[in-house]
Amino acid sequence: MKTPLSLYRGLPQPIYILFFSTIINAVGIFVYPFLALYLTRRLGYTALEAGTFMTVASVLYVPGSFIGSKLADTIGRKPVLVIFQLLMDVCFLVAGFFEGQTIVPYLVLFALFFDGAVDPAREALKTDVTTMENRQVSFSLIYLGHNIGYAVGPLIAGYLFQSAVRWIFWGNALAGFVATLLVMARIKESKPSQEVIEQSKGWKTTDKGEEGGLFKALLTRPRLLFFALSITFFSYAYSQTLFALPLLTSKLFAEDGASIYGKMMALNGLVVVLANPILVSLLRRYHPLANTTLSGLLYAAAFALFAFATKASVFFLLTILYTIGEIISATNEHYYVANNTPISHRSRFAAILPIIMGTGHAIAPIVGGTIIETSSMSMLWLSTAISAFIGSMGVFLLYLTEKKPKNT
Structure with missing residues (x-):
């Protein structure tokens, strides 16, 4: 583990701040992993x-994502991140006081709207403070921080769901407040100046600036769209690991289902904490599209086998x-996107591309x-396994037609 962990030395200081902030925030991610169970078992919703x-x-x-991205590309990353994160935390705080009542789902909806505004600003900020040379490792460290926290959070939430449901909401809010205060105190605004953006339009790199609005800039990146x-x-x-997997464990293991699901999430x-630096170290020499293809095949294998699993x-x-597939995907997917995003549209690309990439996430619960x-x-x-396989073949096709892998 010594050699892989040495990858994380010498990164930009804001990356280390975001790493610790992400750990705190991830420890408190209580609500969304248990939202399907909360709606079905606590509020009586059908699947x-x-x-x-x-x-x-x-x-x-x-x-929320479009509003936040436009503001982040105009007034700055930091104010958008801080304001909307605090609004999201307030929603969860209030939801705790009204736990068990019909108003709670509406408060969750508002919270997710504000979360949508936060994400493009956060993505743009971490891209701003990195370079193509240190970006993959920097993103990997932040992803590692998320999972250090997530190794603990769902385990706590699984027990809270059984005995102190209000604290699922209050704990989520508290962690969010602390993480946001850390960003407020230690990270400076990172939005590139107009002068730098204008200069970048003459660069020969894949992140050079572009003229015009969002959709005009998107058309200059057809491969990124594919x-x-x-x-x-x-x-x-x-997404079925968040929606269908807790329902499956609840079906098979009855009252122990929530606890088993919490242990699975932990x-x-x-696994991410232990394997992330090793996998990044082993696979960073390969093209990110080849690595992403492998991740999809691992997804397909695991999800197909869930159809037949009966033992904990x-x-x-x-x-x-x-999870191995997740690590490989997470440490290559965002790296490829960031390196092919124009510097002039970072926040807006960080809004529209996750919306396109997350369409499957949006429809997964209702389709499931x-x-x-x-x-x-x-x-x-x-059917979930088939979806992962189709995505893997799409990325592989893109890899086969990639002309300049050194620029991505």
Whole structure:
């Protein structure tokens, strides 16, 4: 582990601040991993109703993302990140006081709207403070921080769900407040000046600035658009670990289902913590598109096997398998996108591309709920595996036609 961990030395200081902030925030991610169970077991929603709600929540993320991205590219990354993060935390804080009442889902919807505004600013900020040379490792470290926290958070939330449901909301809010205060105190504004943006339009690199608005700039990056469309098949597949997987464990293991799911999510985070630096060290020599193709194949294998799993031990083994795919995807996908995003449109690309890539995530709950109610849980997982395989083949096709891998 010594050699892989040495990758993280000498990175820009803001990356280390974002690393610690991400750990704190991730420890408190209590609400969303257990939202499907909360809606079905606490508020009495059917699987289809819960899936519909989660799809609506994902759609509401879109206007928040567009608003936040435009503001981040104009007034700056930091104020947008801080203001909307605090608004999201307030929503969760209030939801804790009204736990069990019909108003709670609406507060969650508002929280996810504000979360949509935060994400493009955060993505642009971490791209601003890195270069193509240190970007993959920097992104890997922040991703590692998320999973250090996530190795603990869902485990805590699994027990809170059984005994102190209000603290799922309050804990989420508290962690968010602390993480935001750290960013406020230690990170400076990073938005490139207009002078730098104008100079970048003459660069020969894949992140050179572009004239015009968002959609005009997008048309200059057709390969990036194809990549985003392929990744949406991944996002559909992976989203079932948040929607269908807790329902599956609850179905198979009854009252122990929530606890087992929490342990699976904790294992997911633990595997990332242990394997992330090793996998980055081993695979960084290969093209990010080739690595992303491999991640999709691992997803496909793991999700297909969920259709037949019946023992908790098998669920834990499959969690390790799909987590390896997740690590490879996360440490290559965002790296490829960032390196091919124009410096002039970073926040706006950080809004529109995740929306395209996250379309599968948005429709996954309602499609999953429909498949469960009209067919079976096994059919859901088989179709999920097919989705991951289709996405993998799309990325592989892009890899085969990549002309200048050294620029990506």
